[in-house]
Amino acid sequence: MWCSRVFSVELNGAPFYFAVKEKHLGEDVPRVFRDVQNRDKCYSVLVYCSRDRIKTAKFYGELKDKLLRDLPPECRLSPMSSFLPKVRDSLVKGYFLKGNSDTSSPIERLLSDLIQHDPVLVCSYSPAEDGQQWTQHMWSETASQVMDVAKGYYVVPSEAPEYHPSTLNIINSDVFYSFDEAYDVMKKCGDIIPEAKAVLELLPSRVEARNKPDFPVIVIEGLDATGKTTLTESLKDTLGATLLPSPPECLSPWRAHFDQEPPLIRRAFYALGNYISADQIGLKGMKTPVIVDRFWHSTAAYAIATAVSGPVCNLPGEGSEVYCWPSDLFQPSLVVLLTLDPEERKRRLRNRGQGKTDEEEELDHNQLFRLRVEEAYRRISGPACVTVDASPSADRVLQQVLLLIRGKCHL
Ligand SMILES: Nc1ncnc2c1ncn2[C@@H]1O[C@H](COP(=O)(O)OP(=O)(O)O)[C@@H](O)[C@H]1O
Numbered sequence: 470m471w472c473s474r475v476f477s478v479e480l481n482g483a484p485f486y487f488a489v490k491e492k493h494l495g496e497d498v499p500r501v502f503r504d505v506q507n508r509d510k511c512y513s514v515l516v517y518c519s520r521d522r523i524k525t526a527k528f529y530g531e532l533k534d535k536l537l538r539d540l541p542p543e544c545r546l547s548p549m550s551s552f553l554p555k556v557r558d559s560l561v562k563g564y565f566l567k568g569n570s571d572t573s574s575p576i577e578r579l580l581s582d583l584i585q586h587d588p589v590l591v592c593s594y595s596p597a598e599d600g601q602q603w604t605q606h607m608w609s610e611t612a613s614q615v616m617d618v619a620k621g622y623y624v625v626p627s628e629a630p631e632y633h634p635s636t637l638n639i640i641n642s643d644v645f646y647s648f649d650e651a652y653d654v655m656k657k658c659g660d661i662i663p664e665a666k667a668v669l670e671l672l673p674s675r676v677e678a679r680n681k682p683d684f685p686v687i688v689i690e691g692l693d694a695t696g697k698t699t700l701t702e703s704l705k706d707t708l709g710a711t712l713l714p715s716p717p718e719c720l721s722p723w724r725a726h727f728d729q730e731p732p733l734i735r736r737a738f739y740a741l742g743n744y745i746s747a748d749q750i751g752l753k754g755m756k757t758p759v760i761v762d763r764f765w766h767s768t769a770a771y772a773i774a775t776a777v778s779g780p781v782c783n784l785p786g787e788g789s790e791v792y793c794w795p796s797d798l799f800q801p802s803l804v805v806l807l808t809l810d811p812e813e814r815k816r817r818l819r820n821r822g823q824g825k826t827d828e829e830e831e832l833d834h835n836q837l838f839r840l841r842v843e844e845a846y847r848r849i850s851g852p853a854c855v856t857v858d859a860s861p862s863a864d865r866v867l868q869q870v871l872l873l874i875r876g877k878c879h880l
């Protein structure tokens with residue numbers, strides 16, 4: 470089964486691919502193994518996907534903490550995955566370990582213990598007998614001891630797949646396209662996370678749209694410090710509108726908790742927040758225009774940009790189903806995306822001087838992440854966002870957006 474799989478190891482944010490073969494036809498040694506010293510060993514630990522997705526997601530996070538805590542400090546740990554190219558939901562995640570001859574004993578003790586108690590697949594990699602090639606040995610667990618399966622497979626370089634491997638598992642793991650899919654995750658969390666029970670109680674009893682609001686609903690999107698708060702407050706005053714934040718205020722007590730959870734659970738939390746907001750929009754929109762500070766675009770764009778690593782070209786292509794609006798979620802009249810030059814955004818962040826979420830921290834020092842979020846924002850459709858340059862004065866930005874609203878929403 471593992472023969473048709475491709476393996477990907479991420480070193481310094483860039484993926485390196487390899488495959489395993491029974492026979493060697495003179496292929497190169499994959500890049501990941503090239504600069505490893507002879508007699509050193511590498512290992513992979515992949516987490517089996519059990520039927521219980523919540524347990525698998527939790528275990529994957531805990532495994533990293535355990536490895537970082539218990540492995541010798543010289544051992545290098547990199548994210549790794551194994552997947553079947555183009556096969557949806559085929560991605561299995563884990564870690565790749567590089568050890569030297571001094572560290573192989575403690576590493577192997579730890580891995581032996583893991584394979585006996587946890588849902589993991591362990592492989593070790595070592596130079597073949599000819600000293601030129603590298604082989605993969607899958608570990609198997611017998612009643613009392615762990616053994617290297619005798620026969621090794623050769624590791625050979627593999628081309629980068631057409632689709633970045635993380636895109637295979639985005640749908641309903643990182644981005645949810647219906648209330649029911651996100652609800653299902655939160656419901657299953659109820660047994661192990663008390664906070665999930667509290668969230669379930671806040672959810673609307675039905676998602677079918679209330680009557681369409683009589684008044685326009687305008688969503689303002691953009692990275693942190695692009696001026697969303699400033700603009701939404703002014704729009705509220707100018708239009709006599711109701712201003713709703715997203716996630717909704719009722720979720721505030723639980724947000725810090727869910728920000729610590731693995732992506733599956735964290736993203737389900739934010740997805741459900743949009744349905745609560747939609748319910749509030751339906752109510753308020755019967756009486757006044759509604760301005761919403763972030764909505765579905767933020768939920769999907771950050772989730773996609775985090776799931777996929779590397780440059781923008783790794784994102785699912787434009788038009789991919791990944792960028793589709795959930796069919797059961799209220800569609801606003803207009804979505805405005807504020808964009809800002811990165812230096813000006815940093816200057817505004819410094820001036821504001823508030824705390825940031827880890828994701829917002831990441832935006833600061835990881836240019837590629839910022840570019841991926843912005844591009845994902847632009848690719849989401851149904852409704853697509855209208856981009857507005859947020860660098861002019863706050864008043865000029867307001868005037869610009871009012872023009873758009875009047876053109877689109879007949880206000
Ligand atoms: N058009 C603008 N020109 C200059 N500074 C602005 C503008 N809009 C907002 N700011 C300032 O930039 C900072 C970030 O704005 P804020 O509205 O809090 O952004 P966000 O809600 O998107 O994080 C604040 O200090 C705000 O006063």
Ligand SMILES: Nc1ccn([C@@H]2O[C@H](COP(=O)(O)OP(=O)(O)O)[C@@H](O)[C@H]2O)c(=O)n1
Nearest residue numbers: 693694715716739763764767768771826828
């Ligand atoms: N509707 C929303 C709103 C926020 N979010 C998440 O919340 C984070 C940004 O929230 P924030 O409160 O820091 O935003 P601002 O205060 O900068 O507007 C993003 O990293 C998103 O992951 C979301 O997923 N869906």
